[in-house]
Amino acid sequence: MTARTEAGQAPDLLYSEAEEDLRAAVRSLLADRAGAPSVIARTESDTPYDPQLWKALATGIGAAGLLVPEELGGQGATHREAAVVLEELGRSVAPAPFLTSSVVATETLLALGAQDGPAAELLAGLAEGRQVAVVAVPFAAASADVYASVASGALDGTLGPVADAAAADVFLVPTADGLYAVATDAPGVRVEPLVALDLTRPLATVALDGATGIRLADAGAGARAVDRGLLAGAGLLASEQLGLAEWCLTETVRHTRERHQFNRPIGSFQALKHRMAQLWLEVVSARAAARNAADALATGSPDTPLAVAVAQAYCSKVAVHAAEECVQLHGGIGMTWEHPAHLYLKRAKADATAYGTAGRHRDTVAALMELPAP
C-alpha cells in the first residue's frame, strides 16, 4: 500500500452531534475550573497539575477512557472524540495529562493487543482515571528509539525531556529488550523537574538506576506499539493546535474590536484586518487537516501515516502563527505576564517540536508520496 493511491472511502471531516455534546461538556468544565488566571497561578505553584480538574475530566466526563474499548473498562469512543477533547484543551491550555496518558500511552498499550494481564490491567486503570501513564521518550521524538538499557532485568538510563512525567504513576519504557512498565515510585526511579519553555505542560528528566519493571512486550512488538502511540499523539496534537489557534484568533478579534486608537477601533484598520482574515483561513484549513487525521486514526485508514504527517506539517505552523499574531496584535498587553497570550505562545512553540517537527513530518510526506530529496 502506498500513499500514492488515495483510500477510497471519503473521510468524514464534520463533527457529529455526540462530538458537539462532548465538546460542550469539556468546554464548560474547563471554563469553570481552568480559567486563564487560575492556569497562570497553577504554573507558578509547586503542583503543576490540579488533581480535582483531572479527576473531573478523566472520570466525570470519562475523557481518560475514550480510546479504551468498553470490555477493557473504557468508553469505547474513537480518536474523533479524543480530538474534540484536545481542541478544548488547546483552547484553555490547562495542564492535564490527556494527550500523553489518555492518547499516547493508552494507544501504545492498546496496540499490544492484550485482553488480560498487566497491559490490560494498566489500561483499565488509565481508563478509570486511577492512574496516569507516560511513555518515557523525549517529547520531540517521533518514533520509538531506545533510550534505556536493561541488564539482568534492571533498567538504566537518563531519558528526557519527558512531558507530563511529573503527573505519571507509570512509565512505559522502550528498551532493546522489550517494552517495560515501571512504577514511578519504584526504587531506582528519579523524576527531576526541568524548567520548560511551555509552562502548561511540565517536562522532567527520568533517571533510571537499576529500576525494575514489568516486561509488557518484546522489543519488536514494543517498538511497533510505541510507534503507533506516537503516531496517534502526533495526529491528535493537530487538534490541540487547532483549538489553541482558534482561541488566539477569537481573542485577537475581540481585542481589536474593543481597543480604540486614533479615534477608531483598531480592528477597522485594513492592515490588521487582513492579518486576521489570513489567520482565519489558516484556522479553517487546519480544521480540515486535523479532522482528516483524527478520522483516519479512528477508521484505521491506510492513509493514516500521510494524514498525520500532513496535519502536523500544517497545524504546527498555524498554531505558532496564531499565537505570534495574538501577542503582536494585542500590543503591549500581549507582552505581559498577566495576559494569557504568552501561555499560548509557549504552548504553540513547544507543540511545534512535540512528536516531531513540521520538517520531520514533511520528510514523511516525501517518503510516502515518492518525492525524494536530491
Place this chain on the structure above:
Amino acid sequence: MTAPDAAELRRRTRELLAAHPPATTGRTDFLKARFDAGLAWVHYPAGLGGLDAPRSLQPVVDAEFAAAHAPDNDPRRIGIGLGMAAPTILGFGTDEQKQRFLRPLWVGEEVWCQLFSEPGAGSDLAALGTRAVRDGEDWVVDGQKVWTSSAHLARWAILIARTDPDLPKHRGISYFICDMTDPGVEVRPLRQITGEAEFNEVFLTGVRIPDSHRLGPVGEGWKVARTTLMNERVSIGGSRIPREGGMIGPVARTWRERPELRTHDLHQRLLTLWVEAEVARLTGERLRQQLVAGQPGPEGSGMKLAFARLNQEISGLEVELLGDEGLLYSDWTMRRPELVDFTGRDAGYRYLRSKGNSIEGGTSEVLLNIVAERVLGLPSEPRNDKDVAWKDLSR
C-alpha cells in the same frame, strides 16, 4: 402541479430521448427540444426550460443525457449567459424578456457577455461612469467597459450604467440588456501578460437601448447587479478533487520523473506546497460535506484566496524546477482562447496566468476585507463615499 421527483424526471428524460434520438437529431434541434420539455434547468419555471423541480435534481437529468451521449449545451462556453445573465433575467426580467432571451441563451445560439467593470471602476464597481441618458423610448449609452470575456462572440450583454449622477453612487445605476450588434458598440481585444487576449475592451458610443431592454426599475440597477454577482461566486463546492488534482500534480510528476532537476531548496518548497495543496483540497472537501449536510460554512469565502496564492507559488516553483526549459515559452502569438486552459499549457504560461487568480472575480485584498468584516465581524473602515452624489466623488 406538484414538483416532479427523480423518477418522474428520469421518465421524462427517457421519453425525450425516445422522441429525439441523439444519433439522428441535430445538436441545436435536440437542445431546443430538451429546453421545451423542461429538462434544460429543471429548477426553472415550466415554459422557461424547467419544471419547478428542486435544483438538486439537475444531476439526475444530466446523468441520463450523458449516458445516452446526447449533446449538451457546453456550459463552459456559454458560462456568462448561464451563470450570470440567466438568473438575473429570471429574477428581474419581464415575461417578454424571459420568453425572448432564455431559450436561445440556454441552447447556445446566443452568447452573452457582461459589461460591468470599467477602467475606473474595478473593485469599486459601483463608482462606474458609463452614462445612460433617457431619450424618448430609448436610453443612449456612452462609456467604456473592460475585462469583458466573450465580447467578440457575444450577441447580447448585461450592462450596468449610471442613469442619475446626482444620487450617491449605488442609487443612480440602472441595469440593461445591450445589443452587441449595435453600430455604437466597438470591441477591441485586450492583450494580457500571457500574450493572449482572453478579454476585451468595449467602447460604447451613442448606443441606443430600448427601455423594454431594462432589467428592474430605473435607479435600482445595483440591487439587480448584486444578484448577478452573487451567482458569479456560487460555483465552488461541487465535486470532489482527487489528491494532486490541482496545479501541484504536474510539478510532483516532474519531480518524480526527472531526478536531475532536484535541488534541496526546491525540495523543501515543494514539500511545503504539497502539504498546503493537500490541506486546501481537504478544506474544499470539508466545505462540500457541509453543503451536503445542509450546514454551509463560511469557508467558501476563503477558498479563492487559498487557491490564488497556491497557484502562484506552485507555478513559480515549477518554472525554476524546469531550469533551462523554464526559460522558454511556448508561443507569444496573440491568440483568443475561448477557455482558460491551465493544465494544457506550459509552466511559464501557468506562472503568468495565475497572477490573475488574485485579481479576477474580486482581488485577494477585497476578499480579505469581506472575510474580516462578514465572517470575523471586524468593523469596516470609515467611508467617505456613502451619502455623496456620484458626480461629487473624486476620480
